[in-house]
Amino acid sequence: MPKYAMVIDLQRCVGCGACSIACRNENNVPDGIYWSNKITETAGTFPNVRFHYLPTLCNHCSDAPCVEGCPTKAMHKLDNGITMHDPDKCIGCRYCQYNCPYEVIYFNWQDPHKFWRNPKPVIEGGTSSPKEMAQTVNNGNGAPYSNPGRGKTLPENRPKGVVEKCTFCDHRIKVGEIPYCVEACPADARIFGDLDKPDSKVNRLLGKFKPYRLKERLGTEPNVYYIRSFNPAHYQRTKGGI
Amino acid sequence: MKAIKIQLWYGLLLLGILLGLITAYRVLIGTGFVLYAKTDILVWTMPIAAYVFFSLTSSGLAFVSSIPVVFGIKRYQPIEKRTAFLEIAVLFAAFTCLLLHLGSPQKVYYYLFSPNLASPLWWLGMLYGLYLIVLLLSFRKMHKAQVSKGLGVFTLIVAIATSTALGWLFGLPDARPVFSANFLAMYFPLTGFGSALAAVLLFSLAYHHFAKVPLSGGDRNLYEDLGKLFGFVMALTLVFFLWRTIVGGTSATAVEFGGFRHMLSSGWYHLALWVGLVIPILMITMPAVRNATWGKITAAALFLVGMFAGRLEMVLSGLVMPTGPKAEGQPPFVSYWPTIWEVLVFVSALAVLLFVYTLGERNLKLSEAPE
Numbered sequence A: 001m002p003k004y005a006m007v008i009d010l011q012r013c014v015g016c017g018a019c020s021i022a023c024r025n026e027n028n029v030p031d032g033i034y035w036s037n038k039i040t041e042t043a044g045t046f047p048n049v050r051f052h053y054l055p056t057l058c059n060h061c062s063d064a065p066c067v068e069g070c071p072t073k074a075m076h077k078l079d080n081g082i083t084m085h086d087p088d089k090c091i092g093c094r095y096c097q098y099n100c101p102y103e104v105i106y107f108n109w110q111d112p113h114k115f116w117r118n119p120k121p122v123i124e125g126g127t128s129s130p131k132e133m134a135q136t137v138n139n140g141n142g143a144p145y146s147n148p149g150r151g152k153t154l155p156e157n158r159p160k161g162v163v164e165k166c167t168f169c170d171h172r173i174k175v176g177e178i179p180y181c182v183e184a185c186p187a188d189a190r191i192f193g194d195l196d197k198p199d200s201k202v203n204r205l206l207g208k209f210k211p212y213r214l215k216e217r218l219g220t221e222p223n224v225y226y227i228r229s230f231n232p233a234h235y236q237r238t239k240g241g242i
Numbered sequence B: 001m002k003a004i005k006i007q008l009w010y011g012l013l014l015l016g017i018l019l020g021l022i023t024a025y026r027v028l029i030g031t032g033f034v035l036y037a038k039t040d041i042l043v044w045t046m047p048i049a050a051y052v053f054f055s056l057t058s059s060g061l062a063f064v065s066s067i068p069v070v071f072g073i074k075r076y077q078p079i080e081k082r083t084a085f086l087e088i089a090v091l092f093a094a095f096t097c098l099l100l101h102l103g104s105p106q107k108v109y110y111y112l113f114s115p116n117l118a119s120p121l122w123w124l125g126m127l128y129g130l131y132l133i134v135l136l137l138s139f140r141k142m143h144k145a146q147v148s149k150g151l152g153v154f155t156l157i158v159a160i161a162t163s164t165a166l167g168w169l170f171g172l173p174d175a176r177p178v179f180s181a182n183f184l185a186m187y188f189p190l191t192g193f194g195s196a197l198a199a200v201l202l203f204s205l206a207y208h209h210f211a212k213v214p215l216s217g218g219d220r221n222l223y224e225d226l227g228k229l230f231g232f233v234m235a236l237t238l239v240f241f242l243w244r245t246i247v248g249g250t251s252a253t254a255v256e257f258g259g260f261r262h263m264l265s266s267g268w269y270h271l272a273l274w275v276g277l278v279i280p281i282l283m284i285t286m287p288a289v290r291n292a293t294w295g296k297i298t299a300a301a302l303f304l305v306g307m308f309a310g311r312l313e314m315v316l317s318g319l320v321m322p323t324g325p326k327a328e329g330q331p332p333f334v335s336y337w338p339t340i341w342e343v344l345v346f347v348s349a350l351a352v353l354l355f356v357y358t359l360g361e362r363n364l365k366l367s368e369a370p371e
Helices: A018-027 A065-069 A095-099 A130-138 A148-152 A180-184 A201-208 B002-029 B046-069 B074-101 B120-140 B145-171 B181-210 B217-251 B255-263 B267-285 B287-291 B293-317 B340-363
Strands: A004-009 A037-045 A048-056 A075-077 A083-085 A190-194 A224-227
Touching: A004 A201, A018 A148, A018 A180, A065 A075, A065 A095, A180 A190, A190 A201, A201 A224, B002 B074, B002 B340, B046 B074, B046 B120, B046 B145, B046 B181, B046 B293, B046 B340, B074 B120, B074 B181, B074 B217, B074 B340, B120 B145, B145 B181, B181 B217, B181 B293, B217 B255, B217 B267, B217 B287, B217 B293, B255 B293, B267 B287, B267 B293, B287 B293
Parallel strands: A004 A224
Antiparallel strands: A004 A190, A037 A048, A075 A083
């Protein structure tokens, strides 16, 4: 059985956010929810400042606290290492959100894509209403741009009252495709593969560079690894001074 | 005149329950949980704090009702039946809060069909289900010799398990060290016991007042005894409260304690400390106040108000500091003020409690004690 993991090469990542847009399109992610996200930080004191960008997603931890805490096994591990969620079993207690140290699980506080159910035209007498648009283009199913492929392993649009998060695009993996964020990355900064294949691309990178994972001290064994970091800066050799 | 007052009282409580039903409709079927001041940062807020408050009070009431039946201290028998019925009424209030917190309560049957034995939340759900059954059974069999004692012991064990499992539930995530399971497994039962003593004093003395039943000499001694015990438990709670403040609020340097440090300057924290602990402790230490009915009632009411604020402060302490990607574009600490719908969750839970209790008080002879 494969054990899937992702390596994110921070030297290649340009922080364009294409991964997040691709994820949103592929998984019909509603407003306010981010399966693919980022942590940004401005470090230093002006004028010596620097901007840092770290792409984030569900870490598909081998020892996932969200899975341990879920009372109904809605959050569960697949044999291939993916942390999967079953909205049918989810009672909406949000204990997984409380338990996740990486803050990558979101709750559907209201019906998804609510904007597209609004029967009021954007411009009275000038345009159709969002509801009409969704009805015409996508049979009223969520938003007009909804991807039906997502519906193979999860509801195409997750309902109000349950959580949702990244699934490593399990529906694409099932048909031999890589996650869509990886596919869409213009810089090839995301590398996806099987840790159980000694010669896989991910294993080669993990052996070549010194990888790190987020909050490793917690022992959750994340399966998203980061390598290298982008920093073109240089400085004159010095011992400092007092 | 009395009948009108009773009808008005029932009307008021039914209005509270109706408001709860409207809230349930609005959040579960209508607009959604955006009606609450919850976000993906503040995933648990007032409804959960209210649940913790009521469920621990119910467990604490089991400790109080076990005093005569399990530990054989007979002078507590006059309050045994009322306390046991209060446990049930308060537990209904806790379930009301939980129902209005869950995103999809209609699927709770998966607790049985897809159980996760590693989850504290699963155990807590099961234990509270069991607790309700045991409470109903033990109330039915109350004062019936051997069965009563056996059920009393079992109730006490389940109550200890529920209140300590709640500590496990909060303390599970290593990422939120501000909730220490070791600490909460002691603090929760203790404060539950304190809340229960306050509730027993409040409801028993209210019974004497409203039913116009004068306090007998034995009653007076019992309530004075309860008042002293209440004072002792409050003092112990204050000690724990202060140590929690020192360890997590001023000594700890870990980033994860930032939320608690922030909450130390919140109104909820100070309400819990001053109104909920310092003032009632001072009141109870004065014999003239402690022995007066109004003194005990005021101290008990203040303690319950402070305890509720403390539950909310505790829940928020682990959540107000956004971290990771959810901190993007957020201030270092998010603020919280309940919406009217969240307040209605508490109001409806209180209405359920008082409605069930009033029915019991009027129909089940709660002052009854064995011969």
